[in-house]
Amino acid sequence: MKKKLLALALASVMVLSLAACGAKKEEAPAEAPAETPAETPAAESYTVGICQLAPHPALDAATQGFKDALTDALGDAVTFDEQNAAGDSPTCATIVNGFVSNGVDLIMANATPALQAAASATSDIPILGTSVTEYGVALGIENFSGTVGTNVSGTSDLAPxxxxxxxxxxxxxxxxxxxxxxxxxxxxxxxxxxxxxxxxxxxxxxxxxxxxxxxxxxxxxxxxxxxxxxxxxxxxxxxxxxxxxxxxxxxxxxxxxxxxxxxxxxxxxxxxxxISYYDLGVATGKMAAKILTGEADVAEMPIEYAPQFxxxxxxxxxxxxxxxxxxxxxxxxxx
Missing domain, CATH: 3.40.50.2300 (Response regulator)
Structure with a gap:
């Protein structure tokens, strides 16, 4: 009888030992899985539509300054769809409606008729005007305070x-x-x-x-x-x-x-x-870069003016x- 009890006791000790060993195995930290390299997000790309009212040295200079400044800021990430209305205001509407259909990221409207056409075509796509004299007059805003407050802003060529x-x-x-x-x-x-x-x-x-x-x-x-x-x-x-x-x-x-x-x-x-219309275009391009990268909200951007005359x-x-x-x-x- 004593032998049987001793055998049972020994068997119990062995079972507990095995359980303890098993517990120690489970507590051992599992080998960390190899990390998957993080994927590099694709670079942002932007398409900017440019509607210029007519070929003219001042307007040409403003467009060039705009493109140069935006290219300096964003490099190859920005592409331009540049179109000229050849002095015909209704053609501006055709051009900007095409930009809206194509889903451009921003519209630059060079001269007042181009700005008016763009503002009529979309309330969603950011619009920047340049070579525009008075935005309140152009957009029919009474008691204009200097900030349009919609999807429109830009630069003015008004000299004192x-x-x-x-x-x-x-x-x-x-x-x-x-x-x-x-x-x-x-x-x-x-x-x-x-x-x-x-x-x-x-x-x-x-x-x-x-x-x-x-x-x-x-x-x-x-x-x-x-x-x-x-x-x-x-x-x-x-x-x-x-x-x-x-x-x-x-x-x-x-x-x-x-x-x-x-x-x-x-x-x-x-x-x-x-004024320098090239410099005016540069100022507009810098505004565009801030809008496209999310640094600024077009609705909160006041109209900017030429720095010197x-x-x-x-x-x-x-x-x-x-x-x-x-x-x-x-x-x-x-x-």
Whole structure:
């Protein structure tokens, strides 16, 4: 009996020993599985649609500055779908509707009609304007505060209109009448002539507005303005910019023109308060990079303006009119 009890006791001890060994095996840390290398996410790529109203040195420079700045920021990650409306506003709508259909990541609208077409085409895709004079006027925003607050922002090419009026006085203090020549189809041109007229009248000039509807009546209206004015003022008007030859043929050597921007001045003007449209495009491109990378929200971005203005003159036109150039002016580069 004692032998049986001893055998049972020994057997129990062996079972417990085996269980303990088994427990120790289970507690041993399992070998960690080999780590799978993390996958590198594919680089972001962006498509930007560019709608430019017309081929013109100022607009061309703004587009180039925009592309250069955005390429500097994003490199090969950005591609451009660049299209030109050849001066036809309805074509802008066709172009931007194509951008919307193709799902571009951002639209750059170069000039007011392009901006208006883009804003009408989409409320979702970010839109940046450039070479746009006054966004409140262009988009029909009353009491514009400087930030659109929707999917639209951009840069303005507006030079100080009081300084442009002062330029008329600086060059032609003895003049009595100033004719304001512009295209009535361009809301920003109307804004400029209305504003500068107030400043000119404060300086003692008698002002008359000479609006033309398009190139069909541009020559006759320009002739009427030249016949009845001592000086003409032409704002940053796209139709005038594309047809400076018409103005120059009528005014050259007879009636001086103060222009709102360098391209118009180079074609038919005496002097201008100039901005760099290339630099304006660069500023727009930097805004675009922030939007595409998520650094900024277009709805919160205020309109930006040219950082500096330069007084420039058209050397050949001044010589033909026998004008003495005031101090502080730079000659417009030719060629």
């Amino acid at each position: 209109l009081d300084q442009q009026a002062a330029m008329v006085k600086e060059w032609f203090p003895e003049a009595k009448t100033v004719g304001l020549l512009y295209c009535s189809a361009e809301a920003n041109s109307q804004y400029q002539v209305d504003t500068v007229q107030g400043f000119l009248e404060e300086l003692g000039y008698t002002c008359t507005q000479y609006p033309f509807s398009d190139t069909n009546d541009m020559a006759s209206v320009t002739q009427n303005a030249a016949d009845n004015s001592d000086v003409l003022y032409v704002p940053t008007d796209n139709t005038c910019a594309n047809n400076t030859g018409i103005i120059d043929n009528i005014c050259h050597g007879k009636v001086p023109v103060i222009a709102g921007e360098e391209g118009i001045c180079g074609g038919c003007g005496v002097a201008t308060l100039s 330069t007084k420039k003159y058209n050397e050949a036109t001044c010589a033909d009119l026998g004008l003495t150039v005031p101090e502080g002016y730079e000659a417009i580069a030719v060629g």
